[in-house]
Amino acid sequence: MKLHKTSLVLAAKYLVIIMLISGFFSINMYTASVQEIGRGYGRIGTGLNRSMNPEQFMEFREDQLELSRQALMNRLILINVLILVVGGVVSYYLARKTLEPIEAAHEAQNRFTSDASHELRTPITAIRSETEAFLMTPRPKISEAKAIMHSNIEELDKLTALTDGLLRLARSSKENLNPSKIALGELIHVSTDYAQREAGVKKITVHTDVKDSMQPVVVDVDLMSDAIKILFENAVKYSKDSTNIHLTADVHNSNLNITIVDEGFGIKQSQLPYIFDRFYQGDVSRSKSASSGFGIGLSIVKSIVDLHKGKIDVKSKVNQGTTFSVTIPQ
Numbered sequence: 001m002k003l004h005k006t007s008l009v010l011a012a013k014y015l016v017i018i019m020l021i022s023g024f025f026s027i028n029m030y031t032a033s034v035q036e037i038g039r040g041y042g043r044i045g046t047g048l049n050r051s052m053n054p055e056q057f058m059e060f061r062e063d064q065l066e067l068s069r070q071a072l073m074n075r076l077i078l079i080n081v082l083i084l085v086v087g088g089v090v091s092y093y094l095a096r097k098t099l100e101p102i103e104a105a106h107e108a109q110n111r112f113t114s115d116a117s118h119e120l121r122t123p124i125t126a127i128r129s130e131t132e133a134f135l136m137t138p139r140p141k142i143s144e145a146k147a148i149m150h151s152n153i154e155e156l157d158k159l160t161a162l163t164d165g166l167l168r169l170a171r172s173s174k175e176n177l178n179p180s181k182i183a184l185g186e187l188i189h190v191s192t193d194y195a196q197r198e199a200g201v202k203k204i205t206v207h208t209d210v211k212d213s214m215q216p217v218v219v220d221v222d223l224m225s226d227a228i229k230i231l232f233e234n235a236v237k238y239s240k241d242s243t244n245i246h247l248t249a250d251v252h253n254s255n256l257n258i259t260i261v262d263e264g265f266g267i268k269q270s271q272l273p274y275i276f277d278r279f280y281q282g283d284v285s286r287s288k289s290a291s292s293g294f295g296i297g298l299s300i301v302k303s304i305v306d307l308h309k310g311k312i313d314v315k316s317k318v319n320q321g322t323t324f325s326v327t328i329p330q
Helices: 002-048 054-135 142-171 184-201 221-237 284-288 297-307
Strands: 180-183 205-210 216-219 244-252 255-262 311-317 321-329
Touching (some): 297 311
Antiparallel strands (some): 244 255, 311 321
16 A cells, blocks of 8 residues: 555656646747747738738737747647646556566565464474473483474474575575686586485486586586575486486587476476476375475575576476476576
């Protein structure tokens, strides 16, 4: 509501400027036109003086001049009324267009703050509840204390993962972009090394095809490694045991192209437009199929790709797998 009021105020300011300009030109046009009409009647009067006496001519001249002035005034008023109406509509449209990015950013900030506070509150509440319940136990056992400590450590790990993710999002800004050269093969290796071990635990076969691995690419190594790592870890996380993951990377037509294909649970078509939103998580069945997260991984990837002026595409079919394709201009 506040931003809509701001739109009206901004539209009113636009309209005032338009009407001031219109009024300035209307006054000048009226003055110049009246003077020109007067001169025109003066030239006509030279011929009429022979058939009219001076008094008749002056009365005729004043009557015609007044009629011309009134007609001109009416026309200018009509034009300014039209300008006022059309200008008001155009001004409001321009004001809304001007404020749309601000409104979107404002809504995104409110949503982000609300979601972040909720996600932070959940593990904190769990730690507090379990600890308070343990302290109220008359004669707690060591085994119970150990169980509480293990549970608290799990919640603290979640908090650590969330804060790390939020820091990654905060770091994904133009001011922090630090591009440098790195061999394509090395970039892929440092990005997937850890998740390769996780894939081994699930008996997932990883097929890596890095064409011309010594080809240098220019990216922010830390950020791009994070993006590839998140995509690869997601592929492992949401893949079934004993399946395949295909990772291909090359430089073609001055673009760095990275594609990750899994044979996992897939994503519903209705959810694809939202998977890059912060804190968005897919359907419950898919989430339960893998370790829980906070729904900020793909938003981190999107922000990093956008920072490199690239694009990311996703295709998926439920129970068949998902394909993420990243293109970064070089």
